[in-house]
Amino acid sequence: xxxxxxxxxxxxxxxxxxxxxxxxxxxxxxxxxxxxxxxxxxxxxxxxxxxxxxxxxxxxxxxxxxxxxxxxxxxxxxxxxxxxxxxxxxxxxxxxxxxxxxxxxxxxxxxxxxxxxxxxxxxxxxxxxxxxxxxxxxxxxxxxxxxxxxxxxxxxxxxxxxxxxxxxxxxxxxxxxxxxxxxxxxxxxxxxxxxxxxxxxxxxxxxxxxxxxxxxxxxxxxxxxxxxxxxxxxxxxxxxxxxxxxxxxxxxxxxxxxxxxxxxxxxxxxxxxxxxxxxxxxxxxxxxxxxxxxxxxxxxxxxxxxxxxxxxxxxxxxxxxxxxxxxxxxxxxxxxxxxxxxxxxxxxxxxxxxxxxxxxxxxxxxxxxxxxxxxxxxxxxxxxxxxxxxxxxxxxxxxxxxxxxxxxxxxxxxxxxxxxxxxxxxxxxxxxxxxxxxxxxxxxxxx
Amino acid sequence: xxxxxxxxxxxxxxxxxxxxxxxxxxxxxxxxxxxxxxxxxxxxxxxxxxxxxxxxxxxxxxxxxxxxxxxxxxxxxxxxxxxxxxxxxxxxxxxxxxxxxxxxxxxxxxxxxxxxxxxxxxxxxxxxxxxxxxxxxxxxxxxxxxxxxxxxxxxxxxxxxxxxxxxxxxxxxxxxxxxxxxxxxxxxxxxxxxxxxxxxxxxxxxxxxxxxxxxxxxxxxxxxxxxxxxxxxxxxxxxxxxxxxxxxxxxxxxxxxxxxxxxxxxxxxxxxxxxxxxxxxxxxxxxxxxxxxxxxxxxxxxxxxxxxxxxxxxxxxxxxxxxxxxxxxxxxxxxxxxxxxxxxxxxxxxxxxxxxxxxxxxxxxxxxxxxxxxxxxxxxxxxxxxxxxxxxxxxxxxxxxxxxxxxxxxxxxxxxxxxxxxxxxxxxxxxxxxxxxxxxxxxxxxx
Numbered sequence: 001x002x003x004x005x006x007x008x009x010x011x012x013x014x015x016x017x018x019x020x021x022x023x024x025x026x027x028x029x030x031x032x033x034x035x036x037x038x039x040x041x042x043x044x045x046x047x048x049x050x051x052x053x054x055x056x057x058x059x060x061x062x063x064x065x066x067x068x069x070x071x072x073x074x075x076x077x078x079x080x081x082x083x084x085x086x087x088x089x090x091x092x093x094x095x096x097x098x099x100x101x102x103x104x105x106x107x108x109x110x111x112x113x114x115x116x117x118x119x120x121x122x123x124x125x126x127x128x129x130x131x132x133x134x135x136x137x138x139x140x141x142x143x144x145x146x147x148x149x150x151x152x153x154x155x156x157x158x159x160x161x162x163x164x165x166x167x168x169x170x171x172x173x174x175x176x177x178x179x180x181x182x183x184x185x186x187x188x189x190x191x192x193x194x195x196x197x198x199x200x201x202x203x204x205x206x207x208x209x210x211x212x213x214x215x216x217x218x219x220x221x222x223x224x225x226x227x228x229x230x231x232x233x234x235x236x237x238x239x240x241x242x243x244x245x246x247x248x249x250x251x252x253x254x255x256x257x258x259x260x261x262x263x264x265x266x267x268x269x270x271x272x273x274x275x276x277x278x279x280x281x282x283x284x285x286x287x288x289x290x291x292x293x294x295x296x297x298x299x300x301x302x303x304x305x306x307x308x309x310x311x312x313x314x315x316x317x318x319x320x321x322x323x324x325x326x327x328x329x330x331x332x333x334x335x336x337x338x339x340x341x342x343x344x345x346x347x348x349x350x351x352x353x354x355x356x357x358x359x360x361x362x363x364x365x366x367x368x369x370x371x372x373x374x375x376x377x378x379x380x381x382x383x384x385x386x387x388x389x390x391x392x393x394x395x396x397x398x399x400x401x402x403x404x405x406x407x408x409x410x411x412x413x414x415x416x417x418x419x420x421x422x423x424x425x426x427x428x429x430x431x432x433x434x435x436x437x438x439x440x441x442x443x444x445x446x447x
Numbered sequence: 448x449x450x451x452x453x454x455x456x457x458x459x460x461x462x463x464x465x466x467x468x469x470x471x472x473x474x475x476x477x478x479x480x481x482x483x484x485x486x487x488x489x490x491x492x493x494x495x496x497x498x499x500x501x502x503x504x505x506x507x508x509x510x511x512x513x514x515x516x517x518x519x520x521x522x523x524x525x526x527x528x529x530x531x532x533x534x535x536x537x538x539x540x541x542x543x544x545x546x547x548x549x550x551x552x553x554x555x556x557x558x559x560x561x562x563x564x565x566x567x568x569x570x571x572x573x574x575x576x577x578x579x580x581x582x583x584x585x586x587x588x589x590x591x592x593x594x595x596x597x598x599x600x601x602x603x604x605x606x607x608x609x610x611x612x613x614x615x616x617x618x619x620x621x622x623x624x625x626x627x628x629x630x631x632x633x634x635x636x637x638x639x640x641x642x643x644x645x646x647x648x649x650x651x652x653x654x655x656x657x658x659x660x661x662x663x664x665x666x667x668x669x670x671x672x673x674x675x676x677x678x679x680x681x682x683x684x685x686x687x688x689x690x691x692x693x694x695x696x697x698x699x700x701x702x703x704x705x706x707x708x709x710x711x712x713x714x715x716x717x718x719x720x721x722x723x724x725x726x727x728x729x730x731x732x733x734x735x736x737x738x739x740x741x742x743x744x745x746x747x748x749x750x751x752x753x754x755x756x757x758x759x760x761x762x763x764x765x766x767x768x769x770x771x772x773x774x775x776x777x778x779x780x781x782x783x784x785x786x787x788x789x790x791x792x793x794x795x796x797x798x799x800x801x802x803x804x805x806x807x808x809x810x811x812x813x814x815x816x817x818x819x820x821x822x823x824x825x826x827x828x829x830x831x832x833x834x835x836x837x838x839x840x841x842x843x844x845x846x847x848x849x850x851x852x853x854x855x856x857x858x859x860x861x862x863x864x865x866x867x868x869x870x871x872x873x874x875x876x877x878x879x880x881x882x883x884x885x886x887x888x889x890x891x892x893x894x
Contacts, residue, residue, distance in 0.1 A: 170851035177801055184807045187703055192815035200651045256634055354624055360631045368639035404617035411876035414864055423889060429858035433877055442870060
């Protein structure tokens with residue numbers, strides 16, 4: 001770590017030399033003081049997450065020291081959340097999608113509220129409505145894209161909904177333009193700078209929250225397992241890093257979050273990898289968790305039944321060299337496992353190495369604007385955003401991982417797109433494909 | 448306009464009442480003064496675009512009053528730019544794509560430089576490198592997506608490039624993650640707030656500049672006409688609004704840009720519609736401008752030859768009622784025109800009604816941060832960003848318009864995707880499509 005710090009120091013110095021030539025402005029002492037006063041003034045007005053604990057718990061735990069009390073409260077609500085998570089999975093994909101939507105709205109609210117406080121917007125014309133309007137339009141756009149991707153064929157059958165599919169992007173863009181024009185018209189001289197800053201703030205929030213929750217929904221459609229495993233990994237990593245840090249934590253990891261330690265980071269990482277393998281093994285057995293959610297042409301409805309893909313069928317592997325001796329103890333020389341478990345390894349490594357940086361980013365953000373938590377919805381944990389900071393980054397990773405390594409444009413997906421064409425176009429495509437296949441001698445031209 | 452202003456005033460009041468309940472913080476006089484001092488301090492350090500005029504021009508025009516001098520200088524450079532634009536079109540799609548890339552980089556630089564100055568980042572560790580790194584990765588991602596879309600088949604043939612196509616998203620995301628981790632590691636306590644603000648600033652700049660220039664490239668691939676017509680319309684609207692405003696301007700249009708007038712807005716709008724129709728008529732005749740840029744399986748290379756689509760073939764229309772009398776003067780009762788001209792009407796209306804709001808937005812932005820121009824590259828016009836503010840919004844509109852109304856998933860495009868599949872998957876798709884077509888009695892099952 002000291003090495004890292006050292007290198008950072010170097011960078012600092014270099015950059016100073018580089019930029020000095022480009023501007024002759026140097027922060028004067030007076031300005032520094034002025035700015036710090038400004039930042040402090042702002043911080044006063046920010047919403048500070050409070051650790052409000054339900055009263056019953058409060059009195060029951062009054063005998064404990066504050067350190068252990070925090071442990072117990074945090075523990076109880078961790079288990080409550082895990083329980084709720086299991087219930088949701090039992091509820092099926094629709095319940096999950098609605099939850100993702102709710103979480104997304106709540107996260108957006110938490111981020112936007114900080115923006116409001118930072119730029120002190122009391123009385124700023126229209127701004128609250130505008131932010132929510134942008135949230136609405138971007139959700140309309142992205143959820144629509146998802147629905148069309150997966151339910152396109154169904155929606156196309158209903159005549160009066162057809163134009164919603166055909167002109168989806170146009171409608172969304174028009175809605176956005178309305179918001180854009182509304183923003184420009186709402187500009188008021190005294191507030192220009194704050195209005196533009198909040199406009200940017202809103203868009204960054206949309207980028208973080210809405211686009212990534214759109215990716216989460218896409219992952220759910222690939223099969224519940226692509227949602228449950230990564231989410232559980234982040235939870236596991238969070239919990240285990242906290243536990244390891246609590247019991248063995250000594251060496252500070254990063255200045256940003258003074259409570260995080262190397263022991264927690266490594267302990268959490270190893271636990272996550274093991275946990276990921278076990279979870280992947282257990283879950284690969286259930287078609288309910290493994291099958292993508294698809295529209296079945298023959299059944300005429302959405303279905304989660306399928307012949308599990310080869311990813312979820314047991315397979316024999318030659319174990320890597322370093323495992324040979326371990327294997328011998330168990331008297332085996334072949335490793336029998338689901339191919340998905342190898343992918344779970346990639347996911348768990350990401351979630352324990354890069355994932356925490358999502359958390360550091362969030363801590364840094366909180367420090368930058370001098371707030372303790374994003375909110376105070378979950379006792380002992382802070383706001384929703386405090387729990388989901390790493391989930392968003394992870395969701396993007398899973399989505400990219402699926403598109404790159406798993407879903408290499410399946411014939412099924414393309415077929416759905418073909419069925420969206422007009423009839424004569426379907427025929428046209430059919431004959432063109434037939435000709436091409438024949439020319440390449442793949443299809444035998446039966447006389 | 449007074450009505451608009453009035454309603455805005457109302458909104459202001461309402462919002463005040465709404466938000467008052469949520470926070471008891473009210474701006475004190477002291478804070479206001481503090482903040483204004485802060486904003487003014489900041490403005491001092493911002494780069495102010497200067498109207499530097501080449502010396503030769505300066506001496507040649509010394510006899511003119513400043514108002515006319517500005518006219519002449521602006522005029523000369525307008526014509527120079529229009530000439531350059533024509534030269535570029537002559538240079539073909541590759542030259543255009545490279546220009547779009549250059550313009551994009553320059554715009555990004557202008558926006559980012561303002562950010563640097565606003566947050567006074569001299570000595571902020573790594574920031575300049577980080578912004579450029581993010582520009583690089585997002586360009587790698589988006590240009591790559593484009594190239595794969597259009598050249599995928601070609602690249603796939605070259606074995607050592609194949610992984611770049613297959614894992615494109617994964618590589619891009621990994622690159623982004625490196626930047627993200629780098630940012631978190633570069634956080635330094637004293638600068639937290641500015642670093643996060645600049646991080647957001649960079650991302651908004653990427654959103655505006657990079658994603659929209661990606662859309663421009665997509666438009667170029669649809670056929671040069673989809674690029675030339677909209678760009679010319681914005682230029683025409685800018686120029687004509689300026690001309691009409693200069694000669695007839697009386698009624699101020701919007702407080703944001705005091706120089707803009709209703710006369711300019713309306714005159715520019717009408718000119719743009721007429722200009723658009725004429726331009727569309729002229730350009731529809733050249734296959735070079737009209738044909739999409741596609742990879743031809745038979746030629747084995749990219750081609751711009753095609754049988755022009757029905758959009759660009761003359762067609763008879765029954766003129767609308769109000770045109771009947773006008774038509775009679777010319778002794779005709781049918782309107783003969785290209786269907787594309789109707790689309791050009793939609794484009795020109797957007798470019799003259801919504802387009803200017805892109806300009807208002809840019810003026811507001813400049814006012815918010817108290818700068819005159821984004822840069823000083825083009826004498827009489829300011830920075831590149833000053834000329835391209837409306838082009839970005841327009842490009843998005845054109846792209847959305849094409850996807851919604853023009854390019855309804857052509858069989859050709861889908862076929863290209865099919866050819867990207869593995870051979871056995873192509874066959875699988877073929878048989879599935881055949882079965883489905885037979886089941887629906889579209890394809891006759893020849894015994």
